Amino acid sequence: MDEQQRSTFLQSASRFPPPKGIKLYYGTAGFRTDASILQSTAFRIGILAALRSLKTGGAVIGLMITASHNKVSDNGVKVADPGGEMLTQDWEPFADSIANAPDPDSLIQLIDEFAKKEGIPLNGTKAAAILLGRDTRPSGESLVEAAKQGICSVNGAIAIDMGVVTTPQLHWMVRTRNKDLQASASELDYFDQVSTSFRCLIDLIPKTSYHGIGKLIVDCANGVGGEKLQVLKEKLSWLDVEIRNTGKQGILNEQVGADYVQKDKVAPQGFGGPDVGIRCASLDGDADRLVYFTIITKGNNQINLVDGDKILSLFALFIKDQLSILTDDTYEYQPRVGVVQTAYANGASTKYLKDLGLQVIFTPTGVKYLHEKAQEYDIGIYFEANGHGTILFSDHFLCWLEDRKSTEKCLEKKNAAKRLWAVSKLINQAVGDALSGLLLVEAILQHMGWSVDNWNELYHDLPSRQLKVKVADRTAIVTTNAETIVQKPPGIQEAITALTVKYPQGRCFVRPSGTEDVVRVYAEASTQEAADELASCVAKLVDQFLGFHI
Ligand SMILES: CC(=O)N[C@H]1[C@@H](OP(=O)(O)O)O[C@H](CO)[C@@H](O)[C@@H]1O
Ligand SMILES: [Mg+2]
Numbered sequence: 184m185d186e187q188q189r190s191t192f193l194q195s196a197s198r199f200p201p202p203k204g205i206k207l208y209y210g211t212a213g214f215r216t217d218a219s220i221l222q223s224t225a226f227r228i229g230i231l232a233a234l235r236s237l238k239t240g241g242a243v244i245g246l247m248i249t250a251s252h253n254k255v256s257d258n259g260v261k262v263a264d265p266g267g268e269m270l271t272q273d274w275e276p277f278a279d280s281i282a283n284a285p286d287p288d289s290l291i292q293l294i295d296e297f298a299k300k301e302g303i304p305l306n307g308t309k310a311a312a313i314l315l316g317r318d319t320r321p322s323g324e325s326l327v328e329a330a331k332q333g334i335c336s337v338n339g340a341i342a343i344d345m346g347v348v349t350t351p352q353l354h355w356m357v358r359t360r361n362k363d364l365q366a367s368a369s370e371l372d373y374f375d376q377v378s379t380s381f382r383c384l385i386d387l388i389p390k391t392s393y394h395g396i397g398k399l400i401v402d403c404a405n406g407v408g409g410e411k412l413q414v415l416k417e418k419l420s421w422l423d424v425e426i427r428n429t430g431k432q433g434i435l436n437e438q439v440g441a442d443y444v445q446k447d448k449v450a451p452q453g454f455g456g457p458d459v460g461i462r463c464a465s466l467d468g469d470a471d472r473l474v475y476f477t478i479i480t481k482g483n484n485q486i487n488l489v490d491g492d493k494i495l496s497l498f499a500l501f502i503k504d505q506l507s508i509l510t511d512d513t514y515e516y517q518p519r520v521g522v523v524q525t526a527y528a529n530g531a532s533t534k535y536l537k538d539l540g541l542q543v544i545f546t547p548t549g550v551k552y553l554h555e556k557a558q559e560y561d562i563g564i565y566f567e568a569n570g571h572g573t574i575l576f577s578d579h580f581l582c583w584l585e586d587r588k589s590t591e592k593c594l595e596k597k598n599a600a601k602r603l604w605a606v607s608k609l610i611n612q613a614v615g616d617a618l619s620g621l622l623l624v625e626a627i628l629q630h631m632g633w634s635v636d637n638w639n640e641l642y643h644d645l646p647s648r649q650l651k652v653k654v655a656d657r658t659a660i661v662t663t664n665a666e667t668i669v670q671k672p673p674g675i676q677e678a679i680t681a682l683t684v685k686y687p688q689g690r691c692f693v694r695p696s697g698t699e700d701v702v703r704v705y706a707e708a709s710t711q712e713a714a715d716e717l718a719s720c721v722a723k724l725v726d727q728f729l730g731f732h733i
Contacts, residue, residue: 184295184305188338192294195336196287199226199329209278211549211697213261215250218322221258225326227281228260229333230294233340235274236311237303239265245357247350248317248326249469252442255435258322267358267613269551307338316345316353318407318469319430345370349407349470351616358613377619378418380608384626387602396628398423400463402451404440405430408470408617415618427453441467441474441570449484456481462635466617472570473617475624477635489639492532494624495522495566496641498574499541501627502562508599509587518580521560523553526667526692527568530707535642545665549697550615571615576607645688646711648718650704654729657695657702666694675728682720686713691721
């Protein structure tokens with residue numbers, strides 16, 4: 184690092200002192216905590232993003248200010264790599280160490296050492312570019328300013344502010360810019376691509392099987408998804424969508440949004456009696472999660488939840504159908520399809536997917552793991568039960584598809600190729616995206632002529648229960664086998680297994696959360712009472728082993 188760079192860092196870093204007595208971690212989805220203590224983190228991760236751009240030969244890197252489904256007073260900082268995916272895990276320890284550096288001198292020393300180790304030029308001879316985005320949180324603007332100061336303190340780096348966007352939009356822009364440096368990758372381009380490919384899927388529905396499927400009502404968590412869905416609605420004026428919880432009145436994520444609906448299994452605020460039986464959907468605060476639901480009866484807020492597992496199943500079924508039109512068993516090229524889930528996936532969904540003949544793979548919790556696994560396939564479909572997921576298509580498969588699309592003589596096959604092509608354009612290739620996911624669900628339901636109830640009948644969820652247990656030190660739990668088996672402390676797994684085998688169709692696992700200071704317990708069984716009982720017995724067990732006992 185030359186002297187000029189050192190003095191720029193010194194001056195700017197001294198304006199962003201870190202909070203005292205607090206340790207920050209780049210957790211499952213970036214730094215996330217009370218917004219009031221994030222200024223220095225945003226500044227420092229701005230520097231990291233610029234270094235990442237330099238390291239990747241000047242590729243555009245994304246920096247998103249969001250705390251997703253957390254309460255409105257929280258905020259967060261996360262980084263998107265050149266393909267639009269999450270920051271490489273190799274850099275997370277560096278993110279942790281610079282976020283916690285106590286003063287400018289130690290920060291500069293860490294940067295210097297890391298830049299040397301990684302061979303990153305810090306002399307201003309190379310260019311770096313960062314796209315910045317934020318959700319609708321009031322703290323977002325000043326955190327973006329702090330991140331800009333971090334970026335601009337690195338010689339040769341520029342910050343491009345995309346304003347208020349959904350998290351998946353920012354990831355899409357990063358990916359699109361890096362794929363084709365000449366391509367424009369504005370928000371308008373995102374809306375154009377998504378709406379055009381959706382329209383294409385609708386146009387490809389055989390006229391003989393077309394049925395209207397009625398109105399959709401969307402809960403936007405009082406977050407950024409509301410205004411963005413409104414843009415799509417205006418572009419697709421014939422689409423029957425009613426948009427609620429746009430943030431004009433209610434509070435972000437307060438009794439609204441995909442996380443609330445999925446975890447509590449109740450209707451969000453603003454929904455009630457008149458909506459009984461209507462197809463409804465919920466986005467989360469930064470619009471990267473999506474679940475569907477219907478309200479069962481008037482007078483209470485009980486719902487039938489259609490979660491991420493069922494969205495995954497619908498997508499997998501559609502893809503499989505189209506592929507089987509396109510290739511029979513004798514066809515020389517058989518695209519490899521992989522379905523990726525976590526241990527939180529309902530057992531009934533896994534059985535359904537396996538019965539369809541699909542390969543199902545499990546990874547630890549966190550989309551960075553699922554995404555990585557899905558990239559190993561020609562078509563990799565991944566979803567967390569909470570509604571975060573997408574479909575990834577390999578370049579090889581897309582080349583093949585493009586060829587089939589233009590050379591295929593049989594109209595039915597040509598249309599199947601066109602549909603899969605449209606899906607690859609509609610569904611976000613960078614990260615789970617509630618808006619594009621919602622349009623794909625709508626297109627498939629229309630294609631099938633299915634109501635939300637037809638869809639929900641694909642399989643019946645096994646009753647399940649999730650609990651949280653506060654313990655003295657959650658890192659004492661070490662798991663293996665995609666988090667389904669506890670290795671440490673000794674003895675606890677045997678005790679969990681002994682309890683689980685008592686329940687028909689019982690399945691239970693525990694793991695330390697990567698976003699909260701708790702141990703999560705998940706149990707499934709053939710009845711709700713049994714699932715509740717198993718979860719509560721195992722929660723007691725966790726408390727016995729790890730609770731605050733003197
Ligand atoms: C059971 C559950 O829903 N866990 C969530 C939650 O992670 P935990 O590590 O379980 O706290 O937040 C993650 C980030 O949003 C998400 O990827 C994950 O699925
Ligand atoms: Mg989110």
